[in-house]
Amino acid sequence: MPLVFPPNYHAAPPPPEYSKERLPGEQTVEYTPRGNASSTALVNIVRTCSFLTIIFKDQNGAEDHPTYGRGSTLHGEIGLKSNASVLSVSVKLKGRLHVSISDSGSVNIPVVSETVVLWSQELASGHRCPSALPFSITFPTTFKHGGRVRPIPPSFSEAFLQLPAISARCLYVLKVTLQYGGSKMAFWKPSRSYSLVLIYRPRTRPQRPIYHMDTFLTSLKHIPEDWLEIESTMRTRHIASPDLKPISCRFFVPSIGTFGLSDTIPFHIQLSSSLASIRLLQIAEPAPPSCVRVFITRQTMVEVNTRKCWRSAMLMEGTMRAVAPPIDAVPLIEDSEKDDVYVDWEGEIRVEKDKVPYGGFNVGTIIIKDYIVFAVTPPNPRSCPLLAHQYSHPIKLVTDVWTDESTFHPLDT
Incomplete structure (x- = not known):
């Protein structure tokens, strides 16, 4: 009896990628917005001092300060009002936890310390520092204290004045430092820094909804x-x-x-x-x-x-x-x-x-x-x-x- 081979099979093409945006030739038949969806458009937040301007991109327009979530990355741009004699430009993300009890002292715990050098004359082969520098720095998700690894806390501040008075605060700051070239005979290099407060708010949500009925x-x-x-x-x-x-x-x-x-x-x-x-x-x-x-x-x-x-x-x-x-x-x-x-x-x-x-x-x-x-x-x-x-x-x-x-x-x- 002659051998009968099965027919050849060809792999099916992958399904089209889904997109909530309309593709060419498509139209919206019906649309129901979610009641809990945020309608706030993303904007840029600008902060200015005497020698530079910082732009924080993709920010919530309803927030007063640049706000970031768990593992978020700060994206933005730094504009220098004068780039003469600049040797280096760096940004540092700092987070510190401060706790105190009036009759027991206080303690400061470093939570975040991340530094990124945006530009350095040593690596620029003699070129002049650009007047605009993009920056990107990421929040870590954990820190180590007391031999244990814990998630970094949100920005917060609590104080109770009844004795013994207690206070607790976690503050996050972005610090921009410009190093300038001084005299060749000088043993130190002048620098200027600008710091501003960031809000860290890690997002969490319930695993299921609350059902509301009439009675x-x-x-x-x-x-x-x-x-x-x-x-x-x-x-x-x-x-x-x-x-x-x-x-x-x-x-x-x-x-x-x-x-x-x-x-x-x-x-x-x-x-x-x-x-x-x-x-x-x-x-x-x-x-x-x-x-x-x-x-x-x-x-x-x-x-x-x-x-x-x-x-x-x-x-x-x-x-x-x-x-x-x-x-x-x-x-x-x-x-x-x-x-x-x-x-x-x-x-x-x-x-x-x-x-x-x-x-x-x-x-x-x-x-x-x-x-x-x-x-x-x-x-x-x-x-x-x-x-x-x-x-x-x-x-x-x-x-x-x-x-x-x-x-x-x-x-x-």
């Missing part, structure tokens, strides 16, 4: 895995009446635990106990109760010479509104004195990005953590049989909100 119960029914239930108890004093019971507190927050600085974080609160205990809170419907609060706090820890010090500050407080009880709920009437009753609220909390420009981080010497706090305080804390109650749940605040793009941003973690 909490609808959301809990359809996507229960998106909610985290936190149970705690508001206790009573030992001398309290036997008719009083501890108040059971159920606090619901999105289970993702990571939120962008422009995200609106929904929450739901349910308190249940005896009617006598609930009445002690003096809840007036439908106005939001003054005794129940939800807020976000930031805890800052600094360490100097093995001394650790913690400080906390409230970032933002949430807003609440009463939720009508379901039809089959036990009403708040005298006939139900022996049964538990329920009261519910829902609300949102949001941290403004312009007030809190960076999220939490840990570089050993400085640790910044964020918490969402649920607190119930009776109207008269000293005399009320109910004890004040507070529960803090750790969350992570990040620079960006979730986006529906299928690929990762190159500056994301």
Whole structure:
């Protein structure tokens, strides 16, 4: 039987490259812009002093200072107002972490130190220094301190004046230095320097979105895995009446635990106990109760010479509104004195990005953590049989909100 060979196969041509820009002959049929997409055009930021001009390219027009993300490269151009007698031109990217405790001293930690020589007469074979020099220098992503490699922190500044006073700051600076030729008999060469502050803001975003529905119960029914239930108890004093019971507190927050600085974080609160205990809170419907609060706090820890010090500050407080009880709920009437009753609220909390420009981080010497706090305080804390109650749940605040793009941003973690 003769051998039958399979037909020859030819490799198919590769698929065309995708581009969000229209190619020749194409037209847009429908376009829906993303709500979280930035509409700010990139611009050049110019800084000038008596002897030079610096141009920072591809900058966000909404920022006051040149701003860069994780692993970003500074691109720009330096213009010299006079290039006579210039021997060399260099740029240096410096970053320094300063931490202090009033009764324990202070410490300065170098974070970044990168130098690039843009022009040198020794390498120019006698040519004159150009009047315009492009520059490019890249932010490192990590630094080493205390035997450990850590990501470099964002630009930030924190200070707490209560004793012992503490302060922490991370500052990034670009320094341009011009070296001039002096007399042949001189042992030193005159130089001039110009420094300006840069903002380093590494981008991070949540791994999935926060789903918002009309009502909490609808959301809990359809996507229960998106909610985290936190149970705690508001206790009573030992001398309290036997008719009083501890108040059971159920606090619901999105289970993702990571939120962008422009995200609106929904929450739901349910308190249940005896009617006598609930009445002690003096809840007036439908106005939001003054005794129940939800807020976000930031805890800052600094360490100097093995001394650790913690400080906390409230970032933002949430807003609440009463939720009508379901039809089959036990009403708040005298006939139900022996049964538990329920009261519910829902609300949102949001941290403004312009007030809190960076999220939490840990570089050993400085640790910044964020918490969402649920607190119930009776109207008269000293005399009320109910004890004040507070529960803090750790969350992570990040620079960006979730986006529906299928690929990762190159500056994301």
